[in-house]
Amino acid sequence: MADLLSTGVSGLLASQVGLSTVGHNISNVNTAGYTRQTTSFNARAPQYNGGMYIGQGADAVSVQRSYSQFLTQQVWSATSSQSRASQYATLTASVNNVVSGSANLQTALDGFFGAVSDLSNSPVDTASRQAMLGKASSLVATYRSLATQFQQIDQQTNQQITSAVADINSLAKSIADLNGQIQKAYAGGAEPNDLLDTRDQAIAKLSSIIGVSTTTNTDHMVTVTIGNGQPLVSATSSTQLGTATNQYDSSRLEITGPGGSVITSQVGSGSLGATIDFRTNVLDPARNQLGRSAVALTTAFNQQHAQGLDLNGDAGGNFFNIADPAVFNSTNNKGTGSITATFGDVGKLSANDYTVRFDGVNWSATNSQGVTTPMTGTGTAADPFVLDGMKLTVGAGAVAGDSFQIQPTRNAASAISVAVTDTNKIAASGPLSATKGAGNTGKAVLGNLTVTDVGNANFNTPVTIQFTSPTTYTINGGAPQAYADGDTITGNGWTLKLTGAPAANDSFSVKPAGSQSGDNGNALALASVNNKGVLDNGVTSVNKSYSQLISQVGTAGAQANTALDAQQSILDNANAAQQSLSGVNMDEEAANLLRFQQAYAASAQVINAANTIFDSLLSAVRG
Known part of the structure; x- marks a missing residue:
């Protein structure tokens, strides 16, 4: 009965491995990354006896993962x-x-x-x-x-x-x-x-x-x-x-x-x-766009503010301050060159950053999308490079391979400040004021007085517009000029628009505004800056x-x-998909647990049967 005993023991040991594997699966049901394991069994080689092959039991040959590399x-x-x-x-x-x-x-x-x-x-x-x-x-x-x-x-x-x-x-x-x-x-x-x-x-x-x-x-x-x-x-x-x-x-x-x-x-x-x-x-891009907005505000508001007069009678200065474009030298640069950047035509200013490189002869620029961006000029102070709304002046000392990064607007919003602290310095008055003659009998009324060139040599020269007839006028007694209702009258760095028909001998005057005149021409223009096209070529x-x-x-x-x-x-x-193959299914494990328990108990009964037969043989011999 030694063979029967060995067969029973093999089943007992094989079932024990199966039970251990099932227990391991159940214990790791909540373990992240755990792959369900299965036990593989093989029948032992049979023994030839009495003209037949008699089985010798089973062995647990491997414990493998239910695993797919692809999944x-x-x-x-x-x-x-x-x-x-x-x-x-x-x-x-x-x-x-x-x-x-x-x-x-x-x-x-x-x-x-x-x-x-x-x-x-x-x-x-x-x-x-x-x-x-x-x-x-x-x-x-x-x-x-x-x-x-x-x-x-x-x-x-x-x-x-x-x-x-x-x-x-x-x-x-x-x-x-x-x-x-x-x-x-x-x-x-x-x-x-x-x-x-x-x-x-x-x-x-x-x-x-x-x-x-x-x-x-x-x-x-x-x-x-x-x-x-x-x-x-x-x-x-x-x-x-x-x-x-x-x-x-x-x-x-x-x-x-x-x-x-x-x-x-x-x-x-x-x-x-x-x-x-x-x-x-x-x-x-968000930081650059925010800075671009700050640059647009500063540039447009300062340009308009400069066209007005403050309460002291002085021309308006900068209302806001903002930093110039930031320039960074590469740590790999071998030369001693430098680049200085300032804002030029803000209407062409983009939300990009730029890398400017020197090949030993020529300078070139690429934007943050890696697109080559054309530059005009020679890079000198008298003729700076012009690059998407910026002016670049290149200092001597650069060698082939040197490069610089330019961030036009990245930190502009963090650098903006109010330049005016004195209320008297707000240039609310237009530099010029227009008035209607007291004795006018026609229906013409003043429209917009617009400054076009504050640098005109005769900008501050007082002007009298005298209508010699409803369709002709003179400026300071000069040659008659034709007029039709709605026409714009052009002076020395300014334009004036009238609405309605004038009468002969009607007059209008344009002259420098006084510091305390109460004129609001520039304040009105400043209020319109918010909706004025500044960026993207005035769009x-x-x-x-x-x-x-x-x-x-x-x-x-x-x-x-x-x-x-x-x-x-x-x-x-x-x-x-991966868990359907590799995940632990508690229902399935419960069934396997019961199956291996029963197999274990049955193997124990085989051992018990072998022991009983062996005892019977011994008893027969003793008798």
């Missing part, structure tokens, strides 16, 4: 894409919250230009002037607040990049260590299921941070690459990534690979790729430029949320 890699890919979409949506929402938050620029713009309009009704009133300065300060504070919040988001992206790189390095080292352990375990002749699960889980976490490609080698170790084939894990070695400041802007972090090479542009997926893309495609107003920012960020947010919904669905489907 697992599908999950990794979907995880990377979903993580990217989630991070991108979260970061884009933070910018959306800034532009639509309590520091609403539209409200501040409306308040400021409302105060300017109020001043036009009472141009010499001190309270109205003080109110305008107060609203100007509030507007500047709003620009600066928005700029500060954008800067904080930029700093947070740096922190997220640093944290992500640290996590990548840690996971890469862990995967390399697991490679070594798995190789040793396979050398023992069995599949190390739990170590394989641990490695897969580490790769899944890594894929959520950065897009990866994996290859399983014949020695059961995996090779992990990122970006354009940059090795991250090879056998038991891992490459450590790093961070370094941008060669132009020290406030910006870049990702580096072996030897300090910058690989930021190679990171396209996972949460880290989303952070990089968000910074480039959402945050930077886009200050008011519209902010609306473009809101629309730009809102569109990016909507697209990000749509992408997140799509990627979440893809990930859910990938997980469902």
